[in-house]
Amino acid sequence: MVYSRLARRLRATGKQSFADYLDELENGSGEEWQDFINALTTNLTSFYREAHHFPVLADHLRKLRGQPRINIWCCAASTGEEPYSIAMTALEAAGGGNSPVRILATDIDTKVLDAARAASYPEESVSKLETDIVRKHFLRGNGANTGFVRVRPEVAGLVTFRPLNLLSPTWPLRAGFDVIFCRNVMIYFDKLTQLALLRRFAPLLNPGGLLFVGHSENFSQARDVFTLLGKTVYEVVPEAACKQGARPGNA
Ligand SMILES: C[S@@+](CC[C@H](N)C(=O)[O-])C[C@H]1O[C@@H](n2cnc3c(N)ncnc32)[C@H](O)[C@@H]1O
Structure with missing residues (x-):
């Protein structure tokens, strides 16, 4: 390879x-x-991949209703399908109103980030989604864009893309995230590196904050910082979470 x-x-x-x-x-x-x-890099991804996570995310967002800003970090965003699925879930959870959700989407690979910002995908990439979701959140291309769909601006507007290497010793981020998505990237790292990352994620999360990981990722070795809530969804241990509460401004 x-x-x-x-x-x-x-x-x-x-x-x-x-x-x-x-x-x-x-x-x-x-x-x-x-x-x-x-x-x-290996950039395999899709819209609503590991679909069971999105109702859990929607419930969590509804619990945070009233919070002026909800910050989500999607830290291996690839070509954008994952952060845009998060944004669509946020808009659905907001029931048609404005969403307070802002998503910071990062990846080490600058080429996939360029593709993500373009927000244009072959039609096949949405062929398995509910027609209602496609109708509400995508625009069908015509002319030179026939065969492609584009994520609607109100979805794309919730997401900011930036390059970031998870293995860098420092991250240019402020604490105060309510949710971190880190799916299907830690499988490439050894156990010690995974543990070190989990210990860096925890203080970036607000109390009650959630970490979503990939289907084959198990972090039972980090019980001091994360508690398993359900299938590959973890909640930050209160003592390990950030103390200041939500601080807007990452995305
Ligand atoms: C298999 S894709 C997973 C994409 C998405 N999270 C999902 O689950 O559908 C893995 C992504 O992790 C990114 N990646 C690999 N190493 C990384 C690192 N050290 N820091 C940040 N991103 C990294 C790759 O560029 C790739 O886009």
């Missing part, structure tokens, strides 16, 4: 061998690093 993905970068940069390519990475201008990262 690494071979075939980097072979594409060799062709794109005109390098004759992996040794030449690595030399460019290590001793060149530094510009190739982001393309190197982008080439290696």
Whole structure:
């Protein structure tokens, strides 16, 4: 997999061998690093993936009703289907009114973030969604955009995309999130790294804040910071949560 993905970068940069390519990475201008990262990431995602999470999210948002701002961090956002599904859930939970939800959607891969900002997807990507959801939250393309759907501006407007590496020693974020989505990315990290990330997530969450993880991710080793609420949904332990309460301004 690494071979075939980097072979594409060799062709794109005109390098004759992996040794030449690595030399460019290590001793060149530094510009190739982001393309190197982008080439290696796996970005599989879909709208309403792991659908059982979204009713849980909607219930949580209804419980927070009255809060002037609800902050959600989606930290491996890929091409945007996940944060836009969160935004659609927020609009549904708001029952047609304005939603106080703001979603910060981050990923290490700048190419997927560009695709996410464009908010345009092949029609097949919504073919399994309820027709009512598609009608309410997507615009069908015509002319040059035939065969594509675009996320409606009122959905896209709730989401801000920014690059962020979960493995960076510091994150440019303020505490005060009500929900963190971190799905299907921690599987790529070893147990110690996962544990370190969970300990960094906890103080970013408001008391009662939820962490949604992927279907094959189990974090029973972090009981001091997160309690399992249900299938792959965790609540931050009160003592581990942030003390200040919601502070707007991340997204
Ligand atoms: C398999 S996709 C999952 C997307 C989405 N969360 C979902 O469950 O549908 C994994 C995403 O994690 C991102 N990723 C991998 N390593 C990362 C890191 N160190 N920091 C931030 N994002 C990372 C990849 O670029 C990719 O878009």
